[in-house]
Amino acid sequence: MKPLDELASIAKEIAPPPDLEHRVAEALRGESLLRPQAASWGWRAAAAVLLLTGGVVIGRLTAPAVSNDAVPPPSATNRFLLMLTEGDTSGDDGERAARYGQWAVEQRAAGRDITGERLAPTGLAVVRAGSGPVLAPDVQGYFVISAASLEDAATVARSSPHVQSGGTIIVRPIDTP
């Protein structure tokens, strides 16, 4: 009796529950098999962005002074989603955190609205009923920025440490009525 044909195309990968990675890392740390990780760029960048969006003056303290008169503020209705993919995760996480955070500070200082967060590494792509779970595309994080146009947003993305270090950013206008 030969195997069912369907078995040949059965999914070879299934996304594990998102919290499992943390549990496994904790177990490894419990046996001293891992050194504690340096603070991730995610929460540092997120913290910087939160401070910025909260109106704190961190931008004036750490970013070059940029007059809002010199750079016309983009239209508040032109918002763009920057999806970060294929980024280089080698090297020091803390140093990377600082670069992403500083870039966000600079964007704010230039008069742009900016917010963003890192995404957890696991996820699911939800597909039609009846299909098994599949891995979500690798999107490492996102920013939402204001910009005058798609070209302007692309220029901003190009200036980011993510692209500068070899990553890719997908720029999509947010469709605001």
Place this chain on the structure above:
Amino acid sequence: MRPSCSSECCKARDQPFALPRSLIGVTPADDRLLRQLRLGDEGAFRELYRLHTPRLYAVTLRLLSRSSDAEDAVQEAWLRAVRSLGAFRRESSFATWLTGIGIRCALEILRKRSPSFNDPLEPSVETVPHLTVDLERAIAELPDGYRAVLVLHDVEGHTHEEIAALLQIEPGTSKSQLFHARRTLRAYLGPLAEGDGK
């Protein structure tokens, strides 16, 4: 944190076994990350985890058919793999080696759960309910012994000799179990499997 499995029989059998040759070969990315992981680099561990755990989880979930047990097997597999990185001889890919450890961890859990799962006298196809379900659910519904052989042979590509070593049974028993597993699976799937061959 879940307690890790500490079965002596598993500790003694953490050596890799042969897998399909298509899976052989350590990638440059794995090589770099493994060197960092041996120094305790958590970032390297997390990269390796994200690269290889979806496959590891798929295998253990299919063998165990319970997500909580599969999670235990994945955790234990990673613990054993990191503890014994020095024993990884690069004769196979890291994915192959890790998956082999994961399969053994899953089989240990399976034995604890149903000590007689290697018994060739599983329920006959006539005694199980006739279900029309999708393939994954049908596999999960198989008796443990049938499911282990079917997953290892038809999904993971192991030979009967390899399965016999893993399950501590005779190769002939593996063949017999596979025959019954396929027949039961077809019965479960009902009309979905019609015309799929003999």
